[in-house]
Amino acid sequence: MPGKTTPMKLKLVEMNGVTYAEVQDGKPVYETDDGKTVAFDAPGTVATITRLNNEAKTHREAKEAAEGKLKAFEGLDATTARDALDKLSRIDAKKLVDAGDMDAAIQTALKPVQEQLAAAIKDKETLTSSLNREVIGNAFGRSKFASEKLTPAGVDLIRTLYADRIKVEDGKPIGYDQNGQKIYSKARPGEVADFDEIVESLVDSYAFKDHILKSTGHNGTGKQPGSDGTGSGRSMKTSEFQALAPKDRAAFMEKGGTLVD
Template identity: 55%
Template sequence: MKLKLDENGHVVVQEGKPVYVHDDGKEVAFDASSTVSTITRLNAEAKSHRERAEAAEKSLKGFDGIADPAAARNALDVVSKLDQKKLVDAGEIDTVRNEISKAFQTQLDEMTGKAQTFEQQLYAEKIGGSFARSKYIGEKLAVPADMVQATFGQNLKIEDGKVVAYDAQGQKIFSRARPGELADFDEAIETLVSQYPHRDHILKSSNANGGGAPNGGGGNSGAKGNFGGSKADRVAAIKAMTATS
């Protein structure tokens, strides 16, 4: 990417940040302070990963000589039963273990069900709410937020309580303005839309009028009216539009 210069050859600054132009022509104000902070954080994370790896290697040295972990676990179980046989028969031990296992499994299933419910509620609030509140969707797209979510919702996940976006190749989407940091919701949606094959059908047309404007000045503004009615009607409308491209 290159620095953007004005007609006098001076660097263009936006909110105190130098503006760079990427190869695709997109202009981004480079946040040097944020980038330095990110590099510092990544260096600290790398050190932490290295220390954990060294600790794991040290712990594994205690298992040197054990070629078959499954056989080792089986041997420990046999020894455990031999010790407990002094109190009860081995068959009774298995019965007790099974009963305890059933009780814990019931509790585990109940907790898993609650966790899934909470996860669905969190997804609806974090991701669904982000689509509904998005400034980019409201200003730049000609389709309702629920239609945008139906198209791009699968590209978003909740990780560590935050919404994280992935592109069509399964790679996390990072910010252009804040290198090393994940893109925020609106920047991620803008990136996904730019990669969408049918983007011309969902982007709002410009305000230009007259015969020289795209589609006779109408653009997609006329198509926007097709998205009224029920959600099923809106789904059918966008499918019909994309099918003609």
């Protein structure tokens, strides 16, 4: 079985001497070795897949358009191209000129090729980065866990703080833990986690998650943070928090800052 998964077993209860599988809201409950319970929602999973398929048309069209542009760069290896550009930049132009008109003509011909190659590499990287941001941004926008459990600022914080832990592979977001291992599903052992499970896992690993979960409430003192954007136990409005630079958002939350709407 690929990856590392948390062992799970069906949670049982006994009533009148008869053992039954525990059911929560009509769903069988499974228990992990670390004491957490997971209610497996098979009908809900099917319904979610159907809903996401209906929502995916616009996003798929945008993705296909971006991929169509990227096809122009198929077979172009960025590392090899950069190495070639670096070597060309070290050529002593004076020696080419001294060697005669032919070498000078070659150097002149090489210059626009270098510029075009550099531009092609930059365009490819820009398109790839834009496509990845689109995929991850749409995933956050559709996430039921993010919309129901996290404050708007909390969503922004998790997306910024763990940007390097969510990667786009084969057109879909894949989560990685702090050890660089893929995050696998607890409800579907052996399969990579879906996006809601990825976000939940990242939130669980955040030391100050109580400050970004809706269920905790935010009753801050109403004082504004210092100009350095750090928390120091103070509070700020969500709109002000979103205006901070990513590093200042993280610093504010890690120092105990709270958000008020």
